[in-house]
Amino acid sequence: MAVGGNAIRGTRVGSGPMGEQDHGYHADRIAVSYWDALGNETVRYFAAGLPEDEIxxxxxxxxxxxxxxxxxxxxxxxxxxxxxKTHLAYVKERRTDAEAEELLDEALQKLRERRGL
Structure with missing residues (x-):
């Protein structure tokens, strides 16, 4: 078993020297803070040139x-x-009791006609 470690284990291919801080161009951004009703703060970052109405x-x-x-x-x-709400609760919001009775009577009439009663 080797005593030394493997120098490239855990690094990305083409990543450059270990500890390198600059991994490319970082766009300018702004920090926007948000608070909830409990007083908790969270920060979101947006592009610096973003119009105010899009935040x-x-x-x-x-x-x-x-x-x-x-x-x-x-x-x-x-x-x-x-x-x-169940499906029935939404149906009851849209229909009155009279409309429901009328629809039920129509459906029963069609069923009786199909069965020959």
Missing amino acids: PEIIDHPHSGLPAGRDKDNPPQLAKNEPY
Whole structure:
């Protein structure tokens, strides 16, 4: 077994000398801070030439999952979660009881005609 180590193990092909800090051109960027309702801060980086209207006002905080905004004193509040609705609940929102009765009667009539009753 060799006593020395392998000098290239764990390095990328063409990576240059170990410890080299400059691995190419880094574009100018700006740091934008976002805060959630719990006061947690997260920073996102955007290209320096990006127009202000393309930088999002609200993001999801990566740790808390809450919405985070750019105003530290006024963070966005969590929208009220609506409970899960079944397909039937959505249908009941669209139809009145009278319409439901009418549709049921039509469907039963068609079924009776097909069966010869």
